[in-house]
Amino acid sequence: MELKWSVVIESLPLLAEGALVTLKITVIAVTLGSIIGLFAGLMRIARNPLLKFIARVYVDFIRGTPLLVQIFIIYYGFPQLWAALTGGQPQAISPWAAAIASTSINSGAYVAEIFRAGIQSIDRGQMEAARSLGMTYGQAMRYVILPQAFKRVIPPLGNEFIAMLKDTSLLSVIGFEELARRGALIIGYNARAFEVWFAVAILYLIMTLLISQLVSFTERRLKTGDHH
Amino acid sequence: MITIKNLHKKFGKLHVLKGVTTHIKEREVVVIIGPSGSGKSTLLRCINLLETPTSGEVWVDGFNLTDPKTDINKVRTEVGMVFQRFNLFPHKTALENITLAPIKVRGMKKDEAEAIAYDLLKKVGLSDKANAYPDQLSGGQQQRVAIARALAMKPKVMLFDEPTSALDPEMVGEVLEVMLELAHEGMTMVVVTHEMGFAKEVGHRVLFMDEGVIVEEGKPEEIFQNPQQQRTKDFLSKILHV
Ligand SMILES: Nc1ncnc2c1ncn2[C@@H]1O[C@H](COP(=O)(O)OP(=O)(O)OP(=O)(O)O)[C@@H](O)[C@H]1O
Ligand SMILES: [Mg+2]
Numbered sequence: 001m002e003l004k005w006s007v008v009i010e011s012l013p014l015l016a017e018g019a020l021v022t023l024k025i026t027v028i029a030v031t032l033g034s035i036i037g038l039f040a041g042l043m044r045i046a047r048n049p050l051l052k053f054i055a056r057v058y059v060d061f062i063r064g065t066p067l068l069v070q071i072f073i074i075y076y077g078f079p080q081l082w083a084a085l086t087g088g089q090p091q092a093i094s095p096w097a098a099a100i101a102s103t104s105i106n107s108g109a110y111v112a113e114i115f116r117a118g119i120q121s122i123d124r125g126q127m128e129a130a131r132s133l134g135m136t137y138g139q140a141m142r143y144v145i146l147p148q149a150f151k152r153v154i155p156p157l158g159n160e161f162i163a164m165l166k167d168t169s170l171l172s173v174i175g176f177e178e179l180a181r182r183g184a185l186i187i188g189y190n191a192r193a194f195e196v197w198f199a200v201a202i203l204y205l206i207m208t209l210l211i212s213q214l215v216s217f218t219e220r221r222l223k224t225g226d227h228h
Numbered sequence: 229m230i231t232i233k234n235l236h237k238k239f240g241k242l243h244v245l246k247g248v249t250t251h252i253k254e255r256e257v258v259v260i261i262g263p264s265g266s267g268k269s270t271l272l273r274c275i276n277l278l279e280t281p282t283s284g285e286v287w288v289d290g291f292n293l294t295d296p297k298t299d300i301n302k303v304r305t306e307v308g309m310v311f312q313r314f315n316l317f318p319h320k321t322a323l324e325n326i327t328l329a330p331i332k333v334r335g336m337k338k339d340e341a342e343a344i345a346y347d348l349l350k351k352v353g354l355s356d357k358a359n360a361y362p363d364q365l366s367g368g369q370q371q372r373v374a375i376a377r378a379l380a381m382k383p384k385v386m387l388f389d390e391p392t393s394a395l396d397p398e399m400v401g402e403v404l405e406v407m408l409e410l411a412h413e414g415m416t417m418v419v420v421t422h423e424m425g426f427a428k429e430v431g432h433r434v435l436f437m438d439e440g441v442i443v444e445e446g447k448p449e450e451i452f453q454n455p456q457q458q459r460t461k462d463f464l465s466k467i468l469h470v
Contacts, residue, residue: 123315125311125313125315126315126317128278128309128311128315129309129311129315129316129317129374130317130329131278131304132276132278132304132307132308132309132378133304133305133308133328133329133333133377133378133381134301134302134304134305134329134333134381135301135329135332135333136301139332139333143328143332144317144328147319148317148318148319151319
């Protein structure tokens with residue numbers, strides 16, 4: 001049996017569609033994850049022990065368990081949990097809903113740690129100066145600490161984005177039609193495993209390379225115009 | 229203006245302030261000296277609650293800071309603080325550093341805050357640096373902006389924690405000059421510094437601290453020329469003959 005690269009050309013439109021879905025779900029996951037992560041990160045460093053504890057449990061649970069299992073819990077588990085709680089019949093949730101929920105909750109935990117580290121890397125004197133001027137903790141965070149921390153978290157956020165982009169391939173197990181799932185479907189039909197998986201890999205590679213370029217570009221711009 | 233009664237501060241097992249009692253009058257300039265680790269910064273930081281006293285009382289302008297009902301943010305607006313390492317906000321220009329708290333804390337209009345900021349920049353001799361970022365300023369210039377930033381809140385008391393000790397020698401003068409002017413205007417000031425010239429010229433009282441207590445206090449000339457305690461003598465002979 002010979003390799004037949006022409007199948008790659010034929011399946012490229014379908015794969016490209018899948019790549020677009022991958023990009024979309026990753027953007028959604030990291031965007032929602034950043035919002036969740038900002039709050040969870042702030043809770044992690046809060047003085048209130050309850051807030052701290054909740055954030056700690058969330059971050060440890062998510063980072064200590066596989067994303068694949070988290071996807072299963074949400075896609076297969078939650079409908080049953082809901083049914084058990086309400087006493088009705090399990091209602092299936094759509095792959096899109098499960099995909100968004102599982103990846104953003106997952107990303108939020110990693111982003112929380114990124115924000116926590118970013119905030120804690122800002123010199124203690126900044127908070128003290130802000131407080132000594134009469135600012136509340138919230139004002140000091142918002143106007144003094146976070147603007148400085150945001151700049152520092154861009155590179156690790158970029159890494160999180162890349163990691164998430166690759167991890168969304170796990171969503172194929174619940175029939176979510178992102179890039180890897182598209183590849184599997186095409187192979188089911190033309191049986192060209194090597195060519196198609198290789199093409200899939202190349203598409204992932206192109207996306208991750210583009211993103212890391214974008215991140216280092218942003219980083220450079222922030223360094224030269226260090227104030228904005 | 230400031231009353232401190234039997235103030236104790238512990239960091240875990242480390243007993244840093246061991247019963248400090250003193251009163252600072254309005255318009256008084258008090259200079260605190262003492263060896264490293266004696267608790268000078270800790271004392272200063274207790275006056276605006278950057279450190280929470282373990283026991284004792286701190287009163288500022290009629291407010292008991294150790295009373296949990298006191299609105300500490302409000303008291304802090306009355307107490308300006310200048311730090312050894314300036315602590316300017318690096319992502320903001322000199323002007324923005326000065327206007328941030330008046331706008332956000334006092335609710336002042338932007339143009340009003342800027343007008344005040346320009347006046348203060350003029351006062352500290354930096355009118356031309358309004359739009360410079362901290363990393364474009366020398367240490368002495370940064371410290372002068374930091375003083376202007378604290379003054380913008382129109383505080384009743386100014387605390388200085390070794391404001392010139394992170395500066396190159398040639399920049400010490402420009403900062404001291406601003407502080408001298410403030411003292412002459414009648415600002416109540418508590419200054420941790422080993423600048424004896426400053427202490428003699430504007431200090432009304434010098435406190436010598438060692439191991440968490442005020443060992444000796446008095447007029448600058450008394451303390452410097454004629455210290456009574458052996459610990460004060462030892463300390464002064466060390467810093468005056470280096
Ligand atoms: N946040 C803190 N946690 C634990 N220990 C602290 C803290 N702040 C200060 N200390 C300790 O308290 C003691 C007094 O410190 P403080 O900064 O008040 O001394 P100082 O007189 O200002 O000394 P210096 O002249 O070196 O500035 C030191 O032993 C210091 O290590
Ligand atoms: Mg000190």
